[in-house]
Amino acid sequence: MINIKNVPNKNFFSTFVFLILLSSCSSMNVTEESVYDGGIQTVEASVKDNISVNYETKAILANATVYFEFDSFKLSSKSIQTLRSAVTAMKENSSIKITISGHADERGTREYNLALGQRRAESVRDYLAVNGVNKSRVLVKSYGEERLIAEGSDESSHSKNRRAEIN
Amino acid sequence: MKIFLSLLFFSQLIFSELVLEITKGSEDPYSIALIEFSGSKKITNEINSIINADLIRTGEFKIFRESQLLSTPTNEEDIKFEDFKLLGIDFIITGSLINEDKFNVSASYQVFNVQKETKIRTSKVFGIPNKLRQLAHYISDGIYEEISGLKGVASTKLLYVTENINDDKTIFKLVVADADGSNEQTLLKSSEPIISPSWSPDSKQVAYVSFETGIAKVFIQKIATGKREMVLENSSQISSPSWSPNGKFLSLTLYQDGNAEIYILNLKNQNLTRLTNHYAIDTESSWSPNGSKIMFTSGRSGSPQLYEINLRKFSSKPKRITFDGNYNAKGSYLSSGEGIVFVHRAEKNFQIALKYTNESFIRPLTNSKLDESPSISPNGNVIIYAVTEDGMSMLSGVTLSGAKFRLPARTGEVREPSWSGFLR
Structure with missing residues (x-):
């Protein structure tokens, strides 16, 4: 006999499940079970950007955005043109620290795009490093496809989203 | 018809x-x-x-x-x-x-x-x-x-991420709902993105990636109490959590080597074992039903393809398992072990596809423009996935026999579904 009279009608798991499988005759299933459904606790993330760099107002001098082809993290010649001025700004203002964030377009899987965004940001950091900007002045991170700047699903939107931003 | x-x-x-x-x-x-x-x-x-x-x-x-x-x-x-x-x-x-x-x-x-x-x-x-x-x-x-003769999944749950804009502020939520999309309850609310949610094998905890600290980090949260903790506190990005079938290990993508590499974390003693070592991207790991193999996405061939590592063989080399087209990613194993489900690019469209181990061809299961994040029901018979159409994303399901359904439309975006284990 199953007595569930005292099951509290509250928001937590009634943690018991009865599943009694009796075969009263060879061809019939007889079952009894109690509904199990869990309570859920909601939490809120306290968002703090605790690992971003301390910005110098001059850091704006190094601000730049470069763009990439689909599934690629290779710098184009146009991107290199853009990065040259960032290198100059970094060299002229030795106190500047920067964050490079890599991004992808909405196509493809989210985790692969997160990794791709990281590679794009690293391509930029590596270019800066080769040109004399110490890696310790650069924080690299990826947002994958989580921060699109163009919402459309056409190639012109996609190409704006496949980017690395220095700021 | x-x-x-x-x-x-x-x-x-x-x-x-x-x-x-x-x-x-x-x-x-x-x-x-x-x-x-x-x-x-x-x-x-x-x-x-x-x-x-x-x-x-x-x-x-x-x-x-x-x-x-x-x-x-x-x-x-x-x-x-x-x-x-x-x-x-x-x-x-x-x-x-x-x-x-x-x-x-x-x-x-x-x-x-x-x-x-x-x-x-x-x-x-x-x-x-x-x-x-x-x-x-x-x-x-x-x-x-x-x-x-198969166990039913109507009493199971779905975990997914929603994104809504309220008063110019974007709110991300990690949500649990019944398998039919009703009875939604929020696990986590954040102003920063949440991605890659997955259930522990006992369906009492979830792991996910949250950007709340400024970069991608993996968290584990208990559903009933809301108690959560960050997995591996270091300064680099961590992502793509996947639980081993026995619940003792979590495979993860770590970026500490300057590139996405897959590691296995022992949840009891926090020991890390490196699984991949390649200059290309390696991510999106998932475990075979008996825990003997890990499948992952790698860019080592020049485009994303699925590879498999045998965990039972000493220093086993990753074996490539997809060859059709230039984009095959985010694979998961059917619970029967008879095949895999993954995201496949066909022409310009991204679809959910199925490949049985004993067949040399792949079977497309969906046909819209941008289908992502397939997750297989615990009875192995249904795949839930995210569809993006006209900038809106929502959840759809397809059974292995080809029947399709859509979960109730809601405002905002819904994505990255993950199917619980059996709860009944």
């Missing part, structure tokens, strides 16, 4: 619309007569419509409701099997509320085999008044199980 079925069902306080688009159900569906449950209409109306929707969603039934039947017996003695044989019906379902007071709502149901003219199942489900939907899902699962 396309059959569009839509039905409205009443859900506690709100009306939600479930659109079922059965493009190709099972080739040989079971014909069943679903006799309305007897008892107070206020309760049975809801139970009847939930059971009907649950069974339609499996794609394996042709359901006859009362208006299509020659007779509608409410108890065993009244059944005239001839009336059902004439309509080609295989099974009859009857049921009734057996107890209903302030604390209890219980129901019993029976399944009859028409050809054999016998009762093949009689069951009781004990529930509580504010969990009426669960009671109905239990009944649906019992019916499905009795007829198909």
